[in-house]
Amino acid sequence: MNRMTRVIAIANQKGGVGKTTTVVNLAAALSARKRAVLVVDLDPQAHATLGLGLEKQQGVSMYAVLSGQKPIADVIQPTKWDNLNVIPSEVDLAGAELEFGAREDRLTMIKDALQPVKESGTFDYILLDCPPSLGIVMTSALVATDGVLIPIQAEYLAMDGLALITGSIERIRQSVNPNLELNGIVFTMVNSTAKLTTDVMNEVRNHFGEKVYETLIPRNVRVSEAPSMGVPVVFLDSRSKGAQAYKALAWEFQAKNPTRGVTIAPADPSVPVQQPSA
Ligand SMILES: Nc1ncnc2c1ncn2[C@@H]1O[C@H](COP(=O)(O)OP(=O)(O)O)[C@@H](O)[C@H]1O
Ligand SMILES: [Mg+2]
Numbered sequence: 193m194n195r196m197t198r199v200i201a202i203a204n205q206k207g208g209v210g211k212t213t214t215v216v217n218l219a220a221a222l223s224a225r226k227r228a229v230l231v232v233d234l235d236p237q238a239h240a241t242l243g244l245g246l247e248k249q250q251g252v253s254m255y256a257v258l259s260g261q262k263p264i265a266d267v268i269q270p271t272k273w274d275n276l277n278v279i280p281s282e283v284d285l286a287g288a289e290l291e292f293g294a295r296e297d298r299l300t301m302i303k304d305a306l307q308p309v310k311e312s313g314t315f316d317y318i319l320l321d322c323p324p325s326l327g328i329v330m331t332s333a334l335v336a337t338d339g340v341l342i343p344i345q346a347e348y349l350a351m352d353g354l355a356l357i358t359g360s361i362e363r364i365r366q367s368v369n370p371n372l373e374l375n376g377i378v379f380t381m382v383n384s385t386a387k388l389t390t391d392v393m394n395e396v397r398n399h400f401g402e403k404v405y406e407t408l409i410p411r412n413v414r415v416s417e418a419p420s421m422g423v424p425v426v427f428l429d430s431r432s433k434g435a436q437a438y439k440a441l442a443w444e445f446q447a448k449n450p451t452r453g454v455t456i457a458p459a460d461p462s463v464p465v466q467q468p469s470a
Pocket of ligand 2 (some may be wrong): 211212213322
């Protein structure tokens with residue numbers, strides 16, 4: 193089937209903000225909505241790989257493709273779930289920063305690698321789980337994408353962190369990838385309606401307007417338990433608050449990023465979209 197494939201990077205130079213959790217569960221929820229999804233794990237820690245129930249395997253990663261060992265088709269792995277596939281990561285990817293840093297095609301290497309997959313129209317969405325640094329892997333991931341989804345926590349100095357990543361996006365847009373856009377910002381691990389939290393959310397919303405997703409991902413213990421079982425929380429405990437939120441995020445994401453020209457029906461009443469707390 194020929195689809196229009198959208199490539200979205202989930203990025204934030206800060207670690208521990210929920211990038212990987214968002215990739216895994218957004219991918220899971222989109223696949224449950226019958227969208228064909230490919231997760232590309234670009235973090236040598238391989239948490240997305242493990243979270244999707246796969247083992248790390250030497251030679252089965254984007255590193256193997258970038259270093260010319262394997263064609264990309266050979267590293268795309270199915271998961272236990274329909275429509276949900278992954279290019280795993282492995283520790284070797286940690287060497288990519290040094291090893292590929294001087295390559296002439298370093299900025300376009302991931303884009304070039306993904307091109308045949310994009311052209312094949314096999315997937316609706318390719319989601320890139322970026323490492324927590326503004327190095328060559330993340331930069332080339334941003335060159336390869338149509339949009340960047342930024343997970344953040346509503347905490348002190350959140351705007352400073354956002355300025356860094358949006359600055360990088362802007363630089364890449366002005367140089368190598370004029371199509372790059374900010375897909376959106378999603379608040380993760382929301383655990384309170386404390387004044388600081390709501391102040392930060394309001395500040396981010398005032399600045400980024402509609403780019404901020406309505407859906408808030410709450411802090412939820414089921415979300416943090418799921419990775420050790422290798423099952424996205426969306427499948428592990430679909431009634432948990434975390435799973436419900438990620439399903440709502442997938443609905444919102446799909447509405448913002450339609451593929452195959454599909455028009456999204458009005459909100460599915462079984463999937464409540466969380467409103468930002470006032
Ligand atoms: N909504 C959530 N509720 C509870 N724990 C979460 C939630 N989102 C992420 N976590 C936990 O926080 C930690 C960091 O999340 P992770 O997605 O790995 O961040 P990143 O990829 O940005 O480093 C992980 O242990 C993860 O299980
Ligand atoms: Mg991560």
